[in-house]
Amino acid sequence: MQTLYLTLAVFLLLNLAAGMWRVLRGPTTADRMLATQLFGTTAVAILLLLAEAGIYNALRDVALVFALLAGVTAVAFVRCAWPEREAEHDTD
């Protein structure tokens, strides 16, 4: 089982790296935010898998904090951090 946990953790990490392309590319700020939101969820899954593989039990608590903060980041983004005027190429 341990091999499966670690393999899946690496697989999810590769997914995360692929998602990085969307953060760099955009085109709108919202797209970048969506990608980081997916990173948060993937990170939760990776941490839980590593904890189950017996790396370090406290990783479950780290995952819990990630899950808690995920909601806050989105609200903070929409209310405060989304620029009112995007660059010209961003709206299409």
Add this chain to the structure above:
Amino acid sequence: MTLIDYLSSLLLLVGAIFFLAGTLGLLRFPDVYTRLHALTKADNVGLGLIITGLALQSESLAGAGKLVLIWLLVILAGSTTANLIAKEALRRGVRVWKQ
């Protein structure tokens, strides 16, 4: 390997496939709204299946409860995010994709 092990391996694998689909959707879909659709699938179903798989392996009820709590928090965050971002994007006139 016991039957529980097989069941949880299956759940973990299907969960990972949902994450792959979510990432592919995020990369390939044409606008914010469709990408939002891909993202929420990975959030809810992908993590849900992985957490179910791990909860089957958990030795105590409290451990499984913690995993379910994490899942509920992610679902709450995911649905709030989807709603807020889609509404705000519409208000700001981010164009909806048509063919």
